[in-house]
Amino acid sequence: MNNSMRDLLHATADRAANYLEGLDHRGVAPSDEAIKRLAELDEALPDAPTDPQKVLAMLDEIGSPATVATAGKRFFGFVIGGSLPAALAANWMAGTWDQNAGLRVASPIAAKTEDVALRWLLDLLKLPATAAGAFVTGATMANFTALAAARHAVLAKVGWDVESNGLFGAPPIHVVVGEEAHPTLFRSLSMLGLGHQRVTKVPVDAQGRIRVDALPKLDGPAIVCVQAGNVNSGAFDPISEICKWAHEAGAWVHVDGAFGLWASATPKRAHLTVGVSEADSWATDAHKWLNVPYDSGLAFIRDPESLRSALRLTAAYLPESDTREPSQFTPELSRRARGVEVWAALRSMGRSGMADLIERNCQYATIFAEGLKGAGYTILNDVVLNQVVVTFGDAETNKRVITGIQQDGTSWCGPTHWRGQSAMRISVSSWATTADDVENSLSAMIEVASREAVR
Numbered sequence: 239m240n241n242s243m244r245d246l247l248h249a250t251a252d253r254a255a256n257y258l259e260g261l262d263h264r265g266v267a268p269s270d271e272a273i274k275r276l277a278e279l280d281e282a283l284p285d286a287p288t289d290p291q292k293v294l295a296m297l298d299e300i301g302s303p304a305t306v307a308t309a310g311k312r313f314f315g316f317v318i319g320g321s322l323p324a325a326l327a328a329n330w331m332a333g334t335w336d337q338n339a340g341l342r343v344a345s346p347i348a349a350k351t352e353d354v355a356l357r358w359l360l361d362l363l364k365l366p367a368t369a370a371g372a373f374v375t376g377a378t379m380a381n382f383t384a385l386a387a388a389r390h391a392v393l394a395k396v397g398w399d400v401e402s403n404g405l406f407g408a409p410p411i412h413v414v415v416g417e418e419a420h421p422t423l424f425r426s427l428s429m430l431g432l433g434h435q436r437v438t439k440v441p442v443d444a445q446g447r448i449r450v451d452a453l454p455k456l457d458g459p460a461i462v463c464v465q466a467g468n469v470n471s472g473a474f475d476p477i478s479e480i481c482k483w484a485h486e487a488g489a490w491v492h493v494d495g496a497f498g499l500w501a502s503a504t505p506k507r508a509h510l511t512v513g514v515s516e517a518d519s520w521a522t523d524a525h526k527w528l529n530v531p532y533d534s535g536l537a538f539i540r541d542p543e544s545l546r547s548a549l550r551l552t553a554a555y556l557p558e559s560d561t562r563e564p565s566q567f568t569p570e571l572s573r574r575a576r577g578v579e580v581w582a583a584l585r586s587m588g589r590s591g592m593a594d595l596i597e598r599n600c601q602y603a604t605i606f607a608e609g610l611k612g613a614g615y616t617i618l619n620d621v622v623l624n625q626v627v628v629t630f631g632d633a634e635t636n637k638r639v640i641t642g643i644q645q646d647g648t649s650w651c652g653p654t655h656w657r658g659q660s661a662m663r664i665s666v667s668s669w670a671t672t673a674d675d676v677e678n679s680l681s682a683m684i685e686v687a688s689r690e691a692v693r
């Protein structure tokens with residue numbers, strides 16, 4: 239390797255380490271000045287090449303301060319995990335390798351890490367050992383991929399080949415979802431031609447769980463989408479009962495478990511995931527609770543053939559083999575080697591490390607809820623997982639408090655609407671968060687709320 243490449247990689251590693259160390263000493267949100275400085279990137283395309291060291295310096299000096307500190311310990315917005323040390327390092331290694339993970343022949347190591355990680359994931363998440371798996375960009379695409387398999391299977395059962403003929407003239411598919419399904423699930427359904435308006439939306443209870451007493455009658459091809467982990471409340475649909483009802487009618491059950499599926503990794507939350515393994519397909523994110531870098535989602539399908547048939551790809555120049563050919567299980571052909579960092583995260587954490595990560599985050603959510611309740615604020619959900627929904631008063635008050643918390647910078651939380659009320663969401667999803675971070679963030683939240691709530 240020439241020295242300039244080695245120097246560049248060393249300098250980048252130093253910059254990265256400085257960035258991570260600095261996260262403890264800056265606000266979670268970027269400052270106004272940092273965002274203003276981004277205008278320096280608005281230059282014309284240079285006529286001549288630039289030294290890579292200079293390019294990196296620009297990225298670090300202008301870019302690093304303008305990041306949101308989601309890689310840090312006190313970001314509690316959306317559902318955004320950090321990056322485990324082994325996962326981040328593996329991501330760098332995989333970037334260095336620059337492998338095309340679509341084909342085993344193009345990257346034996348990418349295919350092997352997927353094989354092994356898939357076996358471990360099915361074990362950890364307590365899913366059928368023979369299920370197929372797809373390494374995709376996120377839960378949106380994981381839902382899409384699994385629902386493509388579902389669409390194939392329910393139509394094949396009534397003699398319709400949807401991959402050849404599309405949905406023109408096809409027997410209708412009855413799609414059932416909960417009223418609280420994640421908005422991206424509707425996008426996945428519409429991309430598959432299943433429509434997001436024509437679905438049956440089942441009413442939910444106060445936690446956002448599908449009401450079993452309100453399930454519709456099923457007749458003919460049907461796909462039922464349930465949720466393991468509501469993005470606000472963290473609640474799980476009654477999956478076991480729904481699987482029983484749906485399977486009696488020959489329907490396919492799909493579980494959107496973008497973060498909730500990881501509850502299976504800790505014995506202490508096993509009561510939440512009862513029945514999950516009875517479904518036909520599952521979607522989850524690795525970039526949420528497995529804490530690997532973006533982007534990384536996972537789809538699992540009980541019957542591998544329905545996924546292969548939905549995504550079949552043949553060409554004279556593409557290899558066919560008896561072993562798992564990665565691109566036969568994903569919508570893409572070429573893609574990056576996501577399995578590498580999934581493997582590294584699982585290899586470094588092991589079973590007990592994963593159980594500890596999930597359980598610790600859940601306990602921190604409970605500490606947030608109890609602390610805020612103790613300070614006189616109202617918790618709107620049953621805190622069963624890592625999600626807290628809190629209100630400080632009316633909509634204007636909540637807005638002021640949330641802005642105040644974001645400006646204070648100790649932590650970052652975002653707004654939501656929950657069952658008709660404005661509120662703030664807290665999601666604890668990072669391996670790096672400590673009990674001290676929770677205590678400091680809680681104190682700062684209460685201080686801001688007590689100041690803003692009386693204004």
Ligand SMILES: Cc1ncc(COP(=O)(O)O)c(C=O)c1O
Nearest residue numbers: 317376377378420422469496523
């Ligand atoms: C339940 C659920 N499904 C799907 C998604 C979409 O995930 P992604 O943004 O990784 O595509 C989310 C994101 O928070 C979610 O919580």
